[in-house]
Amino acid sequence: xxxxxxxxxxxxxxSTGRRRVxxxxxxxxxxxxxxxxxxxxxxxxxxxQEEGNNRFIRTLDLQAGRGxxxxxxxxxxxxxxxxxxxWANPKALEINKKQKRALxxxxxxxxxxxDKKVSNKKREFVYIxxxxxxxxxxxxxxxxxxxxxxxxxFKRFYPAGDVISHVVGFTNVDGKGQEGIELIQDxxxxxxxxxxxxxxxxxxxxxxxxxxxxxxxxxxxxxLSIDHRIQYYAFRELAKAxxxxxxxxxxxxxxxxxxxxxxxxxxxxxxxxxNPKNIRGKTRNRAITDMYxxxxxxxxxxxxxxxxFGGYSPSTRIDTSPGYMSIGPATIHDAHPHDVLTLAEVxxxxxxxxxxKIALSLEKKKLWNTFNGLGxxxxxxxxxxxxxxxxxxxxxxxxxxxQATMSYGHGISVTLLQMAxxxxxxxxxxxxxxxxxxxRDKQPEGHQVFxxxxxxxxxxxxxxxxxxxxxxxxxxxxxxxxxxKTGTAHKLGPQGYEKDKYVGSFVGLAPASNPRYIxxxxxxxxxxxxxxxxxxxxxxxxxxxxxxxxxxxxxxxAPNNNVVIPTLQALEDVKEVI
Numbered sequence: 001x002x003x004x005x006x007x008x009x010x011x012x013x014x015s016t017g018r019r020r021v022x023x024x025x026x027x028x029x030x031x032x033x034x035x036x037x038x039x040x041x042x043x044x045x046x047x048x049q050e051e052g053n054n055r056f057i058r059t060l061d062l063q064a065g066r067g068x069x070x071x072x073x074x075x076x077x078x079x080x081x082x083x084x085x086x087w088a089n090p091k092a093l094e095i096n097k098k099q100k101r102a103l104x105x106x107x108x109x110x111x112x113x114x115d116k117k118v119s120n121k122k123r124e125f126v127y128i129x130x131x132x133x134x135x136x137x138x139x140x141x142x143x144x145x146x147x148x149x150x151x152x153x154f155k156r157f158y159p160a161g162d163v164i165s166h167v168v169g170f171t172n173v174d175g176k177g178q179e180g181i182e183l184i185q186d187x188x189x190x191x192x193x194x195x196x197x198x199x200x201x202x203x204x205x206x207x208x209x210x211x212x213x214x215x216x217x218x219x220x221x222x223x224l225s226i227d228h229r230i231q232y233y234a235f236r237e238l239a240k241a242x243x244x245x246x247x248x249x250x251x252x253x254x255x256x257x258x259x260x261x262x263x264x265x266x267x268x269x270x271x272x273x274x275n276p277k278n279i280r281g282k283t284r285n286r287a288i289t290d291m292y293x294x295x296x297x298x299x300x301x302x303x304x305x306x307x308x309f310g311g312y313s314p315s316t317r318i319d320t321s322p323g324y325m326s327i328g329p330a331t332i333h334d335a336h337p338h339d340v341l342t343l344a345e346v347x348x349x350x351x352x353x354x355x356x357k358i359a360l361s362l363e364k365k366k367l368w369n370t371f372n373g374l375g376x377x378x379x380x381x382x383x384x385x386x387x388x389x390x391x392x393x394x395x396x397x398x399x400x401x402x403q404a405t406m407s408y409g410h411g412i413s414v415t416l417l418q419m420a421x422x423x424x425x426x427x428x429x430x431x432x433x434x435x436x437x438x439x440r441d442k443q444p445e446g447h448q449v450f451x452x453x454x455x456x457x458x459x460x461x462x463x464x465x466x467x468x469x470x471x472x473x474x475x476x477x478x479x480x481x482x483x484x485k486t487g488t489a490h491k492l493g494p495q496g497y498e499k500d501k502y503v504g505s506f507v508g509l510a511p512a513s514n515p516r517y518i519x520x521x522x523x524x525x526x527x528x529x530x531x532x533x534x535x536x537x538x539x540x541x542x543x544x545x546x547x548x549x550x551x552x553x554x555x556x557x558a559p560n561n562n563v564v565i566p567t568l569q570a571l572e573d574v575k576e577v578i
Contacts, residue, residue: 064191066154066175067219069168069182071228072261072439077168078182080154084137086128090118093147103148106139107132130173131155156182160228162270163235166285167226167437170273178276179283181222181437184383191219223439225261230254233547234264237540238521242268245526245536251287252540253420254548255518257509259443260424260433262382263517263548265417289386291413292522295487295533296350296471297507298409300458301422303347305370306358307454314344314457320353327401332356344457348464350471350486352408359407360400367403368395373449374422374432376414382437390414409487416505420520423507426462426483427515430455459483463512466538475508475538477546479556483515484508484541486533491525501525506537510545513557517548 069078086107095103104111107129117126128148132140137150156171158164169180177186234252242250254264271282284290306312323337334353338345346354359367371377377392391413393402406412414422417435424433424446431446450458462483466472471486484506491501505522509515521537530536 065218066156066171066191067189068221069189070221070223071226071231072223072263073227074223075228076159077164077224077226077228078156078158081157082134083131083153083155084134084140084150085130085153086132086137086140087149087151088118088126088128089147089149090121090123090126091147092124093118093145095145095147099143099145102143103128103140103145106136106143156273158273160231161274162272163266164226164228164231165270165273166267166283166287167224167231167265168273169283170276179273179385180285181224183385185222189219189222192217225256225263225437225439226265227263229551230544230548231264231266233544234266234519234540237543238266238268241523241536241540244529245523245531246528247523247536248525248527249286250521250523251290251416252519252521252544253287253416254544255420255424255433255435257424257427257515257518258433259440260421260435260446261440262417262435262437265437284386285384286524287416288380288382288384289388289415291388291390291415292503292505292524293412293489293492294409294414294419295489295503295505296352296355296408297419297485297487297505297520297533298407298412299347299350299355300426300462300485301370301374302355302359302367302407303343303461304425304450304454304458305362305367306343307457308370308450309366310358310362312343312358314342314461316343317341318343318346318351318354318357320346320351320357323353325353325356327356327404328399330401332404344461344464347458347461347485348467348470350408350465355407356404359404364395364398364403367406368392368398370449371406371412373447374425375418376412376422380415380417380421380435382417382435384437388415390418409489413492416520416522419505419507420518423509423518423520425449426455426459427509427518428455459509459512459515462509466508471532471534472506472508472538474534475506475541476561477510477542477549479559479561480510480545480549480554481512481558481561482508482510482545483512484538486538488532502531504531504533504536506533506541508538508541508545510549511554511557516552516554517545519545519548 066080068076071077100111100114104114109129117128131153140148141150154175158168167180169182170178171182172178177183177189182189234254238250238252250268252264252266253262255261256263265287267286269282271279317340319340320334320338323334325332332352334351338349338351341349341351341354371392377390379387379389402411421432421435425431428446429452430448430450432449433446434444462485463481464470465485466475466482472484475482475484487505489503490497491503503522503524504526507520509518519541521540523536526536
């Protein structure tokens with residue numbers, strides 16, 4: 001019995017000792033933890049707080065609204081449309097097969113592509129589908145998938161579509177300008193992003209808005225010089241001409257003759273900026289980027305140089321018989337032989353021989369100075385991407401045949417915008433007006449190229465061109481005096497001039513009594529029903545200019561005139577030399 005009592009006393013004593021040791025260990029551990037906590041709070045506090053914040057605090061962009069693009073009357077040409085973007089946090093994604101199939105069906109993607117995008121579980125952000133409609137976004141949200149989120153974005157919308165695509169251009173999926181005004185004015189349109197700080201849980205849900213670091217700044221609205229109504233008229237008529245003559249391409253430019261503002265700029269083929277797919281080769285703004293030989297639309301300019309620098313008058317007589325002339329091994333022809341023509345008649349009847357003789361009588365440098373003064377060989381400074389300079393060789397390299405042919409638009413290359421701008425001298429007493437794609441508040445000064453008398457003399461010649469006996473009968477506009485010049489030229493290819501490919505053009509102004517508008521039209525490679533400028537391009541000018549003058553309520557300056565409907569023989573008589 002004594003032995004048993006001693007054993008129990010020993011066991012109790014041992015148990016108490018163990019408890020004391022265990023308690024001591026626990027107290028030491030708590031002490032160490034407390035010491036560690038104090039140490040961390042006092043020595044590495046900032047570091048560990050930053051590490052914790054990095055796991056839960058995020059800085060997000062606040063979208064800035066892209067500026068609108070409007071026409072001169074305030075009509076919207078480009079505007080932001082709100083859309084949603086679906087993104088995922090693969091690290092926190094919890095999705096079952098049923099949800100995955102439903103999500104793929106809503107977004108019209110395959111389940112394999114979804115799996116591929118979220119396969120990297122270390123990532124916290126990946127796009128699933130950009131810029132979907134609000135209705136689809138609601139369906140995605142209704143699935144309640146943990147780790148799938150929506151964010152607000154904007155998609156650019158172009159109400160006029162393909163009618164004005166080459167001017168306005170388009171943006172990419174991130175809202176960056178890719179073509180046209182969207183590209184060249186991207187800095188002004190884009191604005192500045194804002195920033196906000198938020199707290200997210202481990203599944204990516206926003207649990208608290210902390211602060212707005214920087215407010216977003218919306219982009220600037222832009223007012224173009226374009227009038228969407230005139231743009232539509234030009235587009236409609238140019239499309240008809242391309243279809244009628246089965247042309248490869250076409251361009252048209254309408255200018256305000258007094259201010260140089262571009263009221264319309266149309267190119268075909270075109271594309272839809274709202275869905276810019278399969279657009280290779282269609283995005284070129286041909287009126288600015290493509291060069292062509294202007295043909296006889298250059299003759300009024302050669303005539304103006306002769307009046308200004310060569311001692312000519314409109315009645316100066318030039319012998320064009322027998323309808324051709326030789327310069328070295330080359331021969332220049334007129335389509336129909338003439339005898340003696342006045343300078344004015346050389347322009348009216350589009351005599352290549354007469355124009356060549358005029359050019360050869362002028363000093364090379366003065367003719368070259370005329371081309372330079374009108375802006376040929378230099379950019380128009382509208383700031384458009386890919387703008388061509390045109391080609392005018394230095395006069396010191398000219399051979400006689402080149403000096404002669406440049407007077408009727410061969411051996412010199414221009415853009416359509418350059419050609420339209422050049423004709424502003426005939427509407428402004430000899431002053432060349434700078435062109436602009438942005439609306440102007442006031443009329444620019446312009447640069448004096450010809451004297452007022454010379455400019456008005458040539459303007460009278462342009463009127464003669466659209467009258468009986470001239471090459472531009474189909475450019476007439478009922479109730480108005482108009483003037484202009486037709487042009488036809490072989491296309492220049494890699495191996496020289498191509499025998500069966502032509503460019504038909506017309507440049508004109510209206511009303512001739514006090515020109516308000518200038519229009520230049522070029523039809524590239526017409527293959528059916530004719531190719532002369534007077535046949536394929538002049539009718540486009542007539543219809544569009546008629547609409548423009550009516551739209552702008554321009555008073556008639558020839559209320560009693562009747563449009564002359566030319567006979568087949570008359571049209572045959574006014575064919576131009578290529």
